[in-house]
Amino acid sequence: MKITVEYSAFLKQHTGRAAETVETGGPCTVQELLRGLAARYGEPFHSALLDQNDRLRPVLLLSVNEEQVNWHQPAPLNDGDIVTILSPIAGGVISKKSKPHGRNG
Amino acid sequence: MTRPVLTQEDLQTYAWQMAVPDFGEEGQRILKGASVLISRCGGLGGVVAYELAAAGIGRLVLAHAGHVKPSDLNRQILMTHDWIGKPRAQCAARRLRELNPRLEIVAVEENVTEANAAMLVEQSDLVIDCAPLFEERFLMNREAVRQNKPMIECAMYELEARVTSILPGRTPCLRCLHPHPPTQWRRRFPVFGAVSGAAGCLGAMEAIKILTGLGEPLFGVLLVCDLRDMIFKKIRVQRDPACQTCGGR
Secondary structure, three states: EEEEEEOHHHHHHHHHHOEEEEEEOOOOOHHHHHHHHHHHHOOOOOHEEOOOOOOOOOOEEEOOOOOOOOOOOOOEEOOOOOOEEEEEEEEEOOOOOOOOOOOOO | OOOOOHHHHHHHOHHHHHHOOOOOOHHHHHHHHOOOEOOOOOOOOOHHHHHHHHOOOEEEEEOOEOOOHHHHOOOOOOOHHHHOEEEEHHHHHHHHHHHHOOEEEEEEEEOOOOHHHHHHHHHEEEEEEEEOOOOHHHHHHHHHHOOOOOOOEEEEOOOOOEEEEEOOOOOOHHHHHHHOOOOOOOOOEOOOOOHHHHHHHHHHHHHHHHHHHHOOOOOEEEEEEEEOOOOEEEEEOOOOOOOOOOOOO
């Protein structure tokens, strides 16, 4: 199966690309796919993607074909699926001193 | 929300947008009677504020601490070179009044904090979140959910922009999407003013739509824009039944 995987923000920096096509070699779930990618890329991508129990970091948002996926429910993939992994982003520059009364925005 | 009568000046100023189907004079009256809180009026929030001021919103509450710095000026279009070293909130208010002298502005020289979040949300019909710190975002999210006010989430990074609209009890809240603040969030990151501006314009349009009932807002949908390749996609997102902020609602 050919699966397109899209990375955003910090994850894109770790992989060096915004998207890639992955050949799975057989049926797999999105959970298995991501664990395989984490093993292939190694650190720091592995730690950015998965926690110490090899579960998706809860701060990340995962979707298959533009539908959010719950990591705790195995999601079988189909040929041609698009997997998107979104890391959180916000709205401005944070200064070193930026606390609630701090700088920038 | 009140629906004030439009003056001759209003009718002349907003004639072109009142020609938009399903908006009209009634939509304009709703905007005139509306109060919107914008957390931080920098690269994102400044554009939201500018577009809402241009569209004839009645009242803006702007929360933004600190003073104008040279490095603000690549994207924070409400800040000006001659105002460097002076309060950002006042600079933003001054620029918005130049555009729309009829606009009521509450310029708060503080960012959203535990101490002021409830009060700031209370005086607004809708909240627009443009803050750089997730702590601030979570505070506003909590207050918007508690006070049952719609909130628009705008974000950007490098050439990426994202927007979603939150309707407490009906759509995922910010905590549903990101239960914890990210550990990798950096002090400084790359961004063009045109990217934060694009996210800000989308956020302003969402505000106009939600306030006036125009079109289909991004409720339960995360709009993800990659401006490097001009790819736009809408991801349907889900509520988290165990969400610590909105799970019981």
